[in-house]
Amino acid sequence: DQQVKQNSPSLSVQEGRISILNCDYTNSMFDYFLWYKKYPAEGPTFLISISSIKDKNEDGRFTVFLNKSAKHLSLHIVPSQPGDSAVYFCAASAIQGAQKLVFGQGTRLTINP
Amino acid sequence: DTGVSQDPRHKITKRGQNVTFRCDPISEHNRLYWYRQTLGQGPEFLTYFQNEAQLEKSRLLSDRFSAERPKGSFSTLEIQRTEQGDSAMYLCASSFSLRVTGYTFGSGTRLTVV
Numbered sequence: 113d114q115q116v117k118q119n120s121p122s123l124s125v126q127e128g129r130i131s132i133l134n135c136d137y138t139n140s141m142f143d144y145f146l147w148y149k150k151y152p153a154e155g156p157t158f159l160i161s162i163s164s165i166k167d168k169n170e171d172g173r174f175t176v177f178l179n180k181s182a183k184h185l186s187l188h189i190v191p192s193q194p195g196d197s198a199v200y201f202c203a204a205s206a207i208q209g210a211q212k213l214v215f216g217q218g219t220r221l222t223i224n225p
Numbered sequence: 226d227t228g229v230s231q232d233p234r235h236k237i238t239k240r241g242q243n244v245t246f247r248c249d250p251i252s253e254h255n256r257l258y259w260y261r262q263t264l265g266q267g268p269e270f271l272t273y274f275q276n277e278a279q280l281e282k283s284r285l286l287s288d289r290f291s292a293e294r295p296k297g298s299f300s301t302l303e304i305q306r307t308e309q310g311d312s313a314m315y316l317c318a319s320s321f322s323l324r325v326t327g328y329t330f331g332s333g334t335r336l337t338v339v
Contacts, residue, residue: 116267118267121265146326146328148330153332154332154333155229155316155318155330155331155332155333156268156316156330157330158326158328158329161326201267201268203267210273210280210281211256211320211322212258212270212273212281213260213268213270213328214270215267215268215269216267217265217266217267218265218266218267
């Protein structure tokens with residue numbers, strides 16, 4: 113079963129506009145959520161995270177929103193830049209125990225000049 | 226520290242051969258994880274170590290897979306009698322326990338079984 117889902121395999125956005133990437137999860141035991149960015153031939157790189165006790169976390173151009181009742185989170189990038197073109201993975205974890213990450217399938221973001 | 230290092234970056238092997246990958250984590254990290262990523266999917270958890278102890282293994286890790294972390298430093302992942310379905314990117318990550326955001330991934334080893 114896919115506990116973390118990213119239903120959009122790809123997204124194309126104009127440079128300078130807002131990019132919104134979405135993620136849904138099913139397991140209520142998850143209490144920590146992360147976004148990773150991945151370039152080809154590199155490992156995933158941590159971008160931003162949010163604890164389940166918050167509904168918003170902001171870091172520069174990146175903001176993550178968490179809607180626990182809907183089991184939904186989103187990543188907003190504004191303004192989008194060409195260097196943001198990459199595959200973005202949503203991941204979920206439980207802070208206790210192994211802290212293993214459960215990843216979504218990824219969304220390929222392309223920023224057009 | 227240069228981050229998490231994985232070797233080799235690429236491996237092509239014939240079906241039925243054994244392969245071994247190495248991961249060198251960030252030195253102060255006590256946790257080490259192995260993940261596998263296939264095309265079009267996100268990384269999937271395989272196993273993790275806290276220091277030298279292997280504390281959890283996914284059901285994805287069949288009997289042909291074995292991982293070790295002697296002395297709590299580097300780790301090896303061995304696949305015996307490789308099958309074409311083993312073709313994937315194998316990712317290693319390390320972290321310091323109690324800090325989920327401290328995960329650092331290596332660049333991975335891409336395995337192709339022909």
